[in-house]
Amino acid sequence: MKFLHEYRQRQxxxxxxxxxxxxxxRPWTIMExxxxxxHAIVKYGLQRFLPSxxxxxxxxxxxxxxxxxxxxxxxxxxxxRPDVIFCSFGDMLRVPGSTQDLLAVKARGGxxxxxYSPLHALDIARQxxxxxxxxxxxxxxxxxxxxxxxxxxxxxxxxxxFSLLVSQFLxxxxxxxxxxxTDSRVNGYLAAGHVCAVTGFESYxxxxxxxxxxxxxxxxxxLDILQGILMVVRQLERGEYQVQNQYAxxxxxxxxxxxxxxxRQVFEVTSQTWRGVGEIPASGLRLRAPFSSQxxxxxxxxxxxxxxxxxxxxxxxxxxxxxxxxxxPHFGQRCQPQHPLGxxxxxxxxxxxxxxxxxxxxxTGEAVDAQTNNPTNSSAHEx
Amino acid sequence: xxxxxxxxxxxxxNIDCPLPADTEDTIRLGHGSGGELSQNLFRDYxxxxxxxxxxxxxxxxARLPFTGARLAFTTDSFVVSPLFFPGGDIGELAVYGxxxxxAMSGARPMYLSxxxxxxxxxxxxxxxxxxxxxxxxxxxxxxxxxxxxTKVVERGKGDGLYINTAGVGVxxxxxxxxxxxxxxxDRILLSGDIGRHGMAVMASREGLAFDTPLQSDCAPLHEPVxxxxxxxxxxxxxxxxxxxxxxTALVELARARGASFLLRESEVQICESxxxxxxxxxxxxxxxxxxxxxxxxxxxxxxxxxxEILRRHTVSAGSRTIGLVxxxxxxxxxxxxxxxxxxxxxxxxxxxxxxxx
Numbered sequence: 001m002k003f004l005h006e007y008r009q010r011q012x013x014x015x016x017x018x019x020x021x022x023x024x025x026r027p028w029t030i031m032e033x034x035x036x037x038x039h040a041i042v043k044y045g046l047q048r049f050l051p052s053x054x055x056x057x058x059x060x061x062x063x064x065x066x067x068x069x070x071x072x073x074x075x076x077x078x079x080x081r082p083d084v085i086f087c088s089f090g091d092m093l094r095v096p097g098s099t100q101d102l103l104a105v106k107a108r109g110g111x112x113x114x115x116y117s118p119l120h121a122l123d124i125a126r127q128x129x130x131x132x133x134x135x136x137x138x139x140x141x142x143x144x145x146x147x148x149x150x151x152x153x154x155x156x157x158x159x160x161x162f163s164l165l166v167s168q169f170l171x172x173x174x175x176x177x178x179x180x181x182t183d184s185r186v187n188g189y190l191a192a193g194h195v196c197a198v199t200g201f202e203s204y205x206x207x208x209x210x211x212x213x214x215x216x217x218x219x220x221x222x223l224d225i226l227q228g229i230l231m232v233v234r235q236l237e238r239g240e241y242q243v244q245n246q247y248a249x250x251x252x253x254x255x256x257x258x259x260x261x262x263x264r265q266v267f268e269v270t271s272q273t274w275r276g277v278g279e280i281p282a283s284g285l286r287l288r289a290p291f292s293s294q295x296x297x298x299x300x301x302x303x304x305x306x307x308x309x310x311x312x313x314x315x316x317x318x319x320x321x322x323x324x325x326x327x328x329p330h331f332g333q334r335c336q337p338q339h340p341l342g343x344x345x346x347x348x349x350x351x352x353x354x355x356x357x358x359x360x361x362x363x364t365g366e367a368v369d370a371q372t373n374n375p376t377n378s379s380a381h382e383x
Numbered sequence: 384x385x386x387x388x389x390x391x392x393x394x395x396x397n398i399d400c401p402l403p404a405d406t407e408d409t410i411r412l413g414h415g416s417g418g419e420l421s422q423n424l425f426r427d428y429x430x431x432x433x434x435x436x437x438x439x440x441x442x443x444x445a446r447l448p449f450t451g452a453r454l455a456f457t458t459d460s461f462v463v464s465p466l467f468f469p470g471g472d473i474g475e476l477a478v479y480g481x482x483x484x485x486a487m488s489g490a491r492p493m494y495l496s497x498x499x500x501x502x503x504x505x506x507x508x509x510x511x512x513x514x515x516x517x518x519x520x521x522x523x524x525x526x527x528x529x530x531x532x533t534k535v536v537e538r539g540k541g542d543g544l545y546i547n548t549a550g551v552g553v554x555x556x557x558x559x560x561x562x563x564x565x566x567x568x569d570r571i572l573l574s575g576d577i578g579r580h581g582m583a584v585m586a587s588r589e590g591l592a593f594d595t596p597l598q599s600d601c602a603p604l605h606e607p608v609x610x611x612x613x614x615x616x617x618x619x620x621x622x623x624x625x626x627x628x629x630x631t632a633l634v635e636l637a638r639a640r641g642a643s644f645l646l647r648e649s650e651v652q653i654c655e656s657x658x659x660x661x662x663x664x665x666x667x668x669x670x671x672x673x674x675x676x677x678x679x680x681x682x683x684x685x686x687x688x689x690x691e692i693l694r695r696h697t698v699s700a701g702s703r704t705i706g707l708v709x710x711x712x713x714x715x716x717x718x719x720x721x722x723x724x725x726x727x728x729x730x731x732x733x734x735x736x737x738x739x740x
Binding site for chain 2: 008010103222336358359
């Protein structure tokens with residue numbers, strides 16, 4: 001398949017891996033920002049193609065994982081109301097709130113519907129004028145333009161029964177927070193290619209300059225990721241800290257202007273709480289005043305709660321790259337996809353889900369380090 | 384034997400239970416009453432498409448002739464939405480599904496039952512189309528639909544039409560074909576590419592359009608199985624891949640046998656449109672439903688002959704060896720990717736997506 005198989009060729013991957021090994025003279029810690037990249041790294045066992053001096057740590061790029069418990073609980077309360085049709089991407093359905101998840105609400109009679117696009121939720125609102133249709137607008141800069149479009153069209157078409165429960169995050173402020181921490185050990189970043197496809201990467205220059213860290217906009221296939229690492233390592237070894245673009249086939253310097261225009265028209269930047277991390281200034285989006293009648297957080301303010309997170313999930317440390325999933329005492333034990341303690345174990349971008357899904361050996365319950373996964377000695381099993 | 388789909392004649396108005404004229408071409412609750420409407424429904428919409436000496440008797444049960452034979456018996460329910468999807472429909476699925484379950488037991492499929500649960504408001508034309516499809520599928524696979532039942536549920540309490548079929552087949556060999564007979568060293572053969580049915584149904588249901596249209600692989604598998612057995616291939620185990628896909632089928636077998644399987648990802652074929660759709664939607668094709676694929680476990684020395692026989696049939700023309708049984712004592716299914724990286728396949732905690740088949 002075009003744009004896929006070319007980036008999954010073993011000889012190319014080994015060639016880039018050799019180049020990284022030849023170039024590396026000192027230990028470096030590199031963070032891949034996006035959960036999609038984390039999954040590719042774990043799925044293809046890319047760490048084992050790297051010299052031991054290179055450490056990869058996983059970043060905060062899973063919007064489901066960093067959505068605060070308070071918003072998930074509000075979503076569950078809204079979805080339980082008989083007058084509501086609650087629409088969500090599939091990713092959110094199994095994320096545990098304080099007491100249950102959206103699938104449990106659905107099983108108890110809540111009208112919870114999985115959609116592939118916010119525009120589908122808009123169709124549902126049009127078809128059900130007597131019901132309140134709420135879309136769970138979760139994501140980074142990647143989902144924000146389509147969510148903004150839904151709000152925009154709902155207003156334009158006079159759909160008064162449509163609202164958004166907004167949980168939108170911005171990536172650069174999170175990188176700033178991680179780099180600015182006094183104990184930060186991250187030397188360089190692989191920035192999230194799909195986010196940059198929308199935003200471009202102009203805003204990353206100030207981060208690279210301020211914290212003296214190379215940032216390489218990187219794609220999601222194994223070859224992309226190794227090329228991104230090579231570009232970061234080359235800069236680190238030379239003492240440089242620039243913003244570079246590995247993912248040029250999808251990302252332009254200034255991004256997608258039309259998507260940005262739509263985003264700015266509907267959303268404004270606000271302070272945002274990241275689950276397990278805390279509040280980061282100017283790291284989220286909220287609906288602008290003309291769209292306030294579509295703000296489900298306000299429309300259903302009575303459904304707000306003050307939850308106390310007693311799950312034992314250490315998602316904050318995981319999402320900041322301070323700990324790896326298999327360093328959590330609950331990983332693979334109390335916390336499994338069947339009974340997750342937190343979102344990182346269920347989201348398709350969650351690092352714990354990646355470690356669990358791509359674990360190499362061991363029966364359910366055994367914690368196994370997917371990163372130490374050894375290549376198969378296939379000669380023992382020729383067929 | 385089969386009549387073409389014809390426009391049904393209008394039903395006479397029942398004075399005791401007047402119904403508006405505009406519901407006359409749809410299923411009504413009265414069709415499930417056991418009375419006149421039920422009789423008419425069978426006479427006009429079911430029997431025309433399925434005829435055989437057992438069903439023609441209109442008895443409560445079919446008396447079937449078996450003397451000294453080993454029987455295989457199975458049942459399956461079909462709740463697919465939409466009822467008609469690219470590459471198939473619920474009617475043929477209900478026949479093929481049960482035929483395939485019998486074939487996987489190493490049996491020759493012979494007799495099926497058919498239980499219909501109809502939702503009030505289902506267009507009678509839709510029912511006729513499904514029954515015609517069932518009739519064709521029965522003829523194609525050489526089975527007889529010998530008994531059945533019809534119930535009607537209120538509007539909103541069904542999804543148009545559900546079908547349950549049970550089936551009986553004859554086992555004409557002395558071998559045990561089951562997980563228990565899987566041996567270390569066995570080759571695992573897969574009959575074709577994976578993921579077509581699940582993705583075709585999802586694309587159709589959700590209105591997702593792709594450049595290359597997705598077609599279900601929905602098909603009967605009894606012929607290649609029959610030929611394998613006829614040729615004396617000592618088949619250790621057979622399993623058709625349905626919901627849950629290749630990964631779920633193999634994990635279930637590994638657990639049932641307590642054996643480890645080692646698979647090569649590069650040997651598992653996935654067509655470009657399925658691969659693209661899965662990439663786009665973030666789905667794992669190893670867990671996507673199939674309705675016309677199966678795996679065969681044979682000893683290594685039987686592998687070439689088994690592959691040659693499988694490849695003679697259109698439905699299994701793409702057969703390949705995808706892996707082997709490495710040991711007994713540890714129930715793991717390991718998938719090795721093109722980089723030599725191993726991944727443990729497990730059962731999914733839930734569904735990848737709601738109800739596919």
